[in-house]
Amino acid sequence: MKWTNLNHTSMYSNVKTALIEYFEQIEKEDFAARCHLTGNGAVESFEAKLKDFYGVNHALCVDSATNGLLYLALAVGLKNTEIITSSLSYGATISGALWLNNKFHFADIDSTLNISPDSVKVILKENPRIKALYAVDFAGIPHDMFAIKKICNEYGVWYFADAAQSLGAEINGIKASSLADAFVVSFSPGKTIFCGEGGCILTNDTDLYNQLVIITQHPYRIKRDISLAVSTELALNGRMNPLAAIVGNAVFYNSLVSLKERQQEFNKLYSELDKLQMVKPFYFSEKQMVPAYYHLPIIIDDLILFKNELSTEMKTKYIFREAKAIFELLPDQLKRINKSIYIKSNNKKTKNILDKLYLFNIK
Numbered sequence: 001m002k003w004t005n006l007n008h009t010s011m012y013s014n015v016k017t018a019l020i021e022y023f024e025q026i027e028k029e030d031f032a033a034r035c036h037l038t039g040n041g042a043v044e045s046f047e048a049k050l051k052d053f054y055g056v057n058h059a060l061c062v063d064s065a066t067n068g069l070l071y072l073a074l075a076v077g078l079k080n081t082e083i084i085t086s087s088l089s090y091g092a093t094i095s096g097a098l099w100l101n102n103k104f105h106f107a108d109i110d111s112t113l114n115i116s117p118d119s120v121k122v123i124l125k126e127n128p129r130i131k132a133l134y135a136v137d138f139a140g141i142p143h144d145m146f147a148i149k150k151i152c153n154e155y156g157v158w159y160f161a162d163a164a165q166s167l168g169a170e171i172n173g174i175k176a177s178s179l180a181d182a183f184v185v186s187f188s189p190g191k192t193i194f195c196g197e198g199g200c201i202l203t204n205d206t207d208l209y210n211q212l213v214i215i216t217q218h219p220y221r222i223k224r225d226i227s228l229a230v231s232t233e234l235a236l237n238g239r240m241n242p243l244a245a246i247v248g249n250a251v252f253y254n255s256l257v258s259l260k261e262r263q264q265e266f267n268k269l270y271s272e273l274d275k276l277q278m279v280k281p282f283y284f285s286e287k288q289m290v291p292a293y294y295h296l297p298i299i300i301d302d303l304i305l306f307k308n309e310l311s312t313e314m315k316t317k318y319i320f321r322e323a324k325a326i327f328e329l330l331p332d333q334l335k336r337i338n339k340s341i342y343i344k345s346n347n348k349k350t351k352n353i354l355d356k357l358y359l360f361n362i363k
Contacts, residue, residue: 015250022246039221042245047200049252050185054175056202058209061240062216065164065186065199069134070096071238072160072182072201075211078102078132084123084157085134086115086143087329087347088354093136093162094330105130106331108349112282112289113297113357114143116349117151124155127343132158135180137166139359140292141284142176149179160184164199165294167192168259172288181205187248192292193255195244259292266293266362269318273298276309280356295359303358321361329354 022042035041047059062068069092073079079100085093087106094104105127107119115135124130133152135143145161152159161177163169164186169176177183182203187195203209213225216238273279280299284291300306303322310320329347 015247018246018250019243022242036239036242036245037218037220038224039217040224042242042249043240046240046245046248046252049249050200050202053256054178054202056178057204057206058202060201060209060212060216061245062199062201062238063240064188064197065162065184066092066095067238068184068199068201069093069160069162070099071212071216071236072184072208073097073100073102073132074215075208076132076158078158081132082127082130082343083132083134084120084127084130085330086136086138087331087350088113088138089136089162089330091330091333092164093134097134103343104330104334105343106329106347108347109138109353110144112141112143112287113138113353114141115148117144117147119349120148120151124151124157130155130157132160135159135161135177137161137163137169137176137292139297140165140169140294141282141297142166142169142171142289142291145171145174145177145179152181164188164191166292168256168263169292170290176292178202182208187244190294192259193248193252195248195251196241198240198244198248200240262293263290266291266296269296269314269362272311272314276306278302278306278309296362298358298360299353299356300358301356318362322358324358 036043043061047061050059051057062071073096078097079102082103082105083094083097084105084107086109088109097104105123107123108116110116114137120133133148135145135148137143143161149159159181161180161183163177163183166176167185182201182205185200185202187193187198201212210226213222214232214235216236217225218235218239219233222232222235267285270282270284274281278300282297307320329350331347
């Protein structure tokens with residue numbers, strides 16, 4: 001690919017220059033300070049890069065991936081209805097839809113820590129009121145989008161994906177979550193591309209894209225993207241800050257190079273960990289999966305024994321900062337809210353995995 005040979009010794013070396021150029025430009029002409037309102041300038045360039053990377057028709061940069069999922073729910077009318085999602089995720093996946101008084105069914109997870117297609121089928125058969133599915137690429141691991149896409153088409157439900165942690169991940173050579181009706185990526189701390197804040201909604205559905213523009217963008221962009229005859233001053237301000245887009249453009253390709261190196265390094269680490277014979281293997285390569293490794297997930301029976309058995313070389317090279325079950329089961333979190341906003345599901349398999357799951361941050 002075109003970015004593999006770039007020198008990325010200092011990933012942020014050109015960010016300062018790009019920001020200075022922007023501020024110098026807006027001092028000279030007022031138009032430059034307002035061009036992002038139409039979706040032009042740095043925002044347009046950043047969206048073009050993301051469209052090209054994912055191979056989709058539309059990319060809409062927004063203020064956050066969390067709000068991106070809210071905007072999707074608003075765009076298709078998910079209100080006072082039912083949605084299915086993975087029981088293992090960060091709460092931001094469902095927070096926007098909860099504000100719209102939706103109820104969630106929580107599917108079990110499979111051996112990749114992602115939503116189980118078998119569990120999804122069972123829940124959809126028993127609950128015909130479900131209108132959408134929110135998949136998650138947990139810890140940057142791609143979920144089985146081929147199976148989930150087929151099931152969603154069969155039952156006629158919207159298929160949205162939270163790919164906040166998986167930019168750069170692949171399954172069968174295809175970008176993670178890219179088969180969804182729409183998916184969101186994130187640029188907040190720790191993500192593949194760090195812009196300070198921000199997110200992007202990506203889709204091939206033109207009608208959905210147009211509705212998202214109407215909901216989130218300035219009237220100038222609504223006129224530019226949809227029609228000069230369309231105008232509304234009632235949209236939410238869901239735009240990405242132009243400064244974040246400038247940073248995203250400056251670090252885009254170097255960030256992807258760094259991710260490739262991280263993926264190669266973590267794949268080697270997994271191979272070494274498998275030799276300990278006390279770590280349950282994920283078999284990512286056999287499943288044609290390339291995670292983005294937002295975290296390094298490891299399923300082990302005995303943490304103390306695991307640390308004792310780590311080789312001196314691994315202890316020297318890596319700093320293992322672990323957190324067991326860093327995310328609770330979402331159904332358990334919702335119980336504490338003491339409102340009727342969740343539908344209980346049987347997550348025995350998920351809980352069994354969580355008992356032995358550790359998420360490591362490697363420095």
